[in-house]
Amino acid sequence: MKQVLALLLILSGFSASSQVLRKRTVKLMGSRFDITIVANDSLSAEQNIDTVIAEVTRIENLISDWKADSQISQVNKNAGVAPVRVEPEVFALTERAIHFSRLTNGAFDISFAAMDRIWKFDGSMTAMPSPQAIKKSVEKVGYQNIVLDRKQSTIFLKKKGMKIGFGALGEGYATDRCRDMMLARGIKAGIVNGSGDMSTWGKQPDGSDWAIGITNPLHKDTVFAVVPLRQSAVVTSGSYEKFVVFNGKRYAHIINPSTGYPATGVSSVTVFGPSAETANGFSTSLMVLGKEAGLKLIKQHPAYSYIMITDDGQIFSSPDLGIKKHSL
Template sequence: MGSVFTITVVDTDSTKANQHIDQVVAEVSRIENLISEWQPHTQISKVNQQAGIRPVVVDREVFDLTKRALAYSELSEGAFDISVAGLDWIWQFDGSMTELPSPEMVQRSVAHVGYQYIVLDSVASSIYLSKKGMKIGFGSIGKGYAADKGRELMQQMGVKGGIVNASGDLAMWGKPLGERHWKIGLNHPFRQHQIMQVLKLGEEAVATSGSYEKYAEIAGIRYAHIINPKTGYPSTGLTSVSIYGPSAEMANALSTSIMVLGPKKGKVLMKAFPLYNYIFVTDAGRVLKSRKR
């Protein structure tokens, strides 16, 4: 998935622990071989190859993940959109950009983006991209989904506790030996090597989206690498969004959406999800936290 996965298990001995870790690795690889848009043999790559031509029948798991992605798009009023994979990447986040692209370039960049052009047929279990040149990709929720599935597998196998860490998107269960909770440190986006907050969690998940590692700074404004799918412009206003609650996939979807929506609309969206908490850090360095607990 283009990401580093770190798997921790609380187990009876090292041999069993390694076997269980191998099973999680196999599960992540299985998911990658279904939903990667970079590997040409996957079902999602085949959907992209047939954009504007015909529907492609996919496994129910892939269909259901896509259906949930469209639900996230509706909930976020289009701030979340898996068809952002079809963007023309006119923004550079390696420090080389010195001026904004023209409005015409930005408008053209989103010509193939729009979740409303993703057509699902539940009976046939098919996905059709109705605009030629469209693409879908699960960079936004794929890691969270894989972390959730790895956790689910380990619980089915009777493993008492552990963490599946998908490059910062974590799904955990149980507790470490001799402790009451898993302690998860959130990095401060403006203070290198400093922990902003330590979360004490049980069977929960955490996802963070941010612009503090990949961004462009032009005329004193920081532009995040997360693009608003409706406008083609990078998100501004928030440097970091951390969401924690039951599902890494949902936390992933919320953190990505809120980076685009900004703090005000982000708080409104979070009211619809009482099982989830947030920590926002604005571009000005202000920390905003939910008060649910």
């Protein structure tokens, strides 16, 4: 449900420092992960990168809906049949996802995994799907049909053919977990970036803040805002690369799970806050909800800041980010 916009990590020129920075790029959870660790020496930095990779792999094996032996795959296989007992960690993540589904009135829904992929954004679509096909595509989607039993730690999907999947929300959860793990191990600075779901902590070796450049979705080689990051997370969702146009209207690749229709009106949303998991839920939901409802929702959660860019190039952002309201 999420396409990553370019978030440019801006590194300063390092001054003399006793600390070293090491970075590694790997494929985890089916996506690109960029792991940056600042430590006292290269060996320690590399060993902690290994620890991050092991933790993300552990989480992937628990929650992946494309690994046949994962707990979530077992939940999906037993849809309409029987509840499945899962680890407390998996249960808690599912519980939080359902809370977010309620909060956004279904603009976010982990049962979107059962949606029929009738919209094509690879240039092959020549006409919109019929209203009947669109309605049918989401008939097995609906967080209201997920039954949780906290006492038994079970998940039950009421309808046969239902599926749940965490997608990018799982990546956000993994980056948050790794940040907390590194802090507990005494690693005072780093970034775990899971395909654009980015958890950061501490500072660069020269003492400066990490900084993120937000690219202009209308001119992808241009940065229009630079935002410093401290102990924070940042997530961007966008549709400027994958979309279709019918009758002069632009339809994004991010689908509203409650209606089956693509999101319209917003090109990108960047959300900053303490948790990448929550920021991911907000960024996707704001794309689906659109400008008016999306801004109303995010303004109710002051721990999270936002930059929203509409299809016509208007910029809306939290006052604390200091970005002027103007058009691109």
